[in-house]
Amino acid sequence: MxxxxxxxxxxxxxxxxxxxxxxxxxxxxxxxxxxxxxxxxxxxxxxxxxxxxxxxxxxxxxxxxxxxxxxxxxxxxxxxxxxxxxxxxxxxxxxxxxxxxxxxxxxxxxxxxxxxxxxxxxxxxxxxxxxxxxxxxxxxxxxxxxxxxxxxxxxxxxxxxxxxxxxxxxxxxxxxxxxxxxxxxxxxxxxxxxxPEEIDDPDDKKPDEWDDREKIDDSDARKPDDWDEDEPMEIPDPAAVKPESWLDDEQQYIADPTAKKPDDWDAEMDGEWEPPLIDNPKCKESGCGEWKPPKIHNPKFKGKWIAPKIENPNYQGEWKPKKIKNPNYFNDEHxxxxxxxxxxxxxxxxxxxxxxxxxxxxxxxxxxxxxxxxxxxxxxxxxEKPWLWVVYGIGLTVPFAILGYLCFPKKRDEAAERKRTDAPSPDDPQSSRRDKEEEESKETEKKKVPERK
Known part of the structure; x- marks a missing residue:
């Protein structure tokens, strides 16, 4: 195993x-x-x-x-x-x-x-x-x-x-x-x-006299006197004329003049060698051999006479065996x-x-x-298309990147922001001292300027 x-x-x-x-x-x-x-x-x-x-x-x-x-x-x-x-x-x-x-x-x-x-x-x-x-x-x-x-x-x-x-x-x-x-x-x-609940009765047989022919031959019909069943379907065209250039004495096929007997041809084994036949080039323009007029439809042709069909007065319909209960019937709903x-x-x-x-x-x-x-x-x-792996990769990465950006925003650098805007920081001691010195300098300048009378 x-x-x-x-x-x-x-x-x-x-x-x-x-x-x-x-x-x-x-x-x-x-x-x-x-x-x-x-x-x-x-x-x-x-x-x-x-x-x-x-x-x-x-x-x-x-x-x-x-x-x-x-x-x-x-x-x-x-x-x-x-x-x-x-x-x-x-x-x-x-x-x-x-x-x-x-x-x-x-x-x-x-x-x-x-x-x-x-x-x-x-x-x-x-x-x-x-x-x-x-x-x-x-x-x-x-x-x-x-x-x-x-x-x-x-x-x-x-x-x-x-x-x-x-x-x-x-x-x-x-x-x-x-x-x-x-x-x-x-x-x-x-x-x-x-x-099915009912099946055909296997013992029921069609009566011998049961007539299930829906239509029958019309027994009163007669073949017309001028109906000729021997007339052929096609006849030679009586208006056809043999072309003047037709070559009656020429054969339609001739031996190939360029053919040569193979060197290994064995007459005893293979029989007498004969060149293959080709189309006679003289017959290309009009034709060769015995001339026969072309066939046309025979206007007198009627074929075999068949009596027309009529409704069967004794028609009993299609015979069907009678139905009986199916001994093997069951109903499985599941x-x-x-x-x-x-x-x-x-x-x-x-x-x-x-x-x-x-x-x-x-x-x-x-x-x-x-x-x-x-x-x-x-x-x-x-x-089938290996480049789709790249598309799938991008499709999976982008949603996660957006989700991460929304859930975890970048923390702002407050010091860099104050530096960019020159805004003071209340907790910065150097900034507080610088502000105090500027205030004292302004007060001193005011005292030096005399009042105008």
Missing amino acids: INLYRWIVSEAKKDGADADIAKYDGQWEVEGTKKLINRGDLGLVMKSRAKHSAISTMLDQPFVFDTKPFIVQYEVQFQDFQECGGAYIKLLSASDKLKLEELHDKTPYTIMFGPDKCGEEKKLHFIFRHQNPVTNEFEEKHAKKPDVDIGKFFDDKTHLYKLAIFPDNTFKIFVDGELVNSGSLLEDFQPPVNP PFTMTSIAALGFEIWSISPDICFDNILITSDEAAAEKGSFLSRFAEAAE
């Missing part, structure tokens, strides 16, 4: 397949992608081409479908594009018989979700296994086709697939944050969760309560190798899923 971190590679064999292709011998690695080998971000990569590959891991705790939503999302990157094969995830049903090292195509699962492609056929699966409460047997229910063209998601870029199922029996599917499908577990799956999930895995076959799976999340917390989706789209955009 191979263990990649917490992932267990299957060693099972596929039922009903030839021995040389039945074994699950596809290789798996935990490594970086080809485009971003130095980024340090590792993913689970299916390495093999045209092999059955299966790998799985247990959940930390089983997911129980009760009153909370179920959300699963994961990233897929077809590093070498995708020719034919799947990249869907299987959410394995909780069971005492579950053995991850024996994961194969018949291992019971609760939900299968993800992309699949072969040639021009492209799918986005959402399948859940529903248990019939009458027979206790499980049946696969397939969601309706997506509402948008999903072909654009099968390139070599990373795409985030997300499935959300809610306790009110509704579901939504997103790819890269774009809503591509939504609906009801009760109304948008085939076959339907709940069977298909959301599916079998608990104990593990997740990938059981796939693909022509294209190097399919990378990453950032797998199973949760009932819509906010956590949305956060994961945002971070995934953030990283994907930066992978």
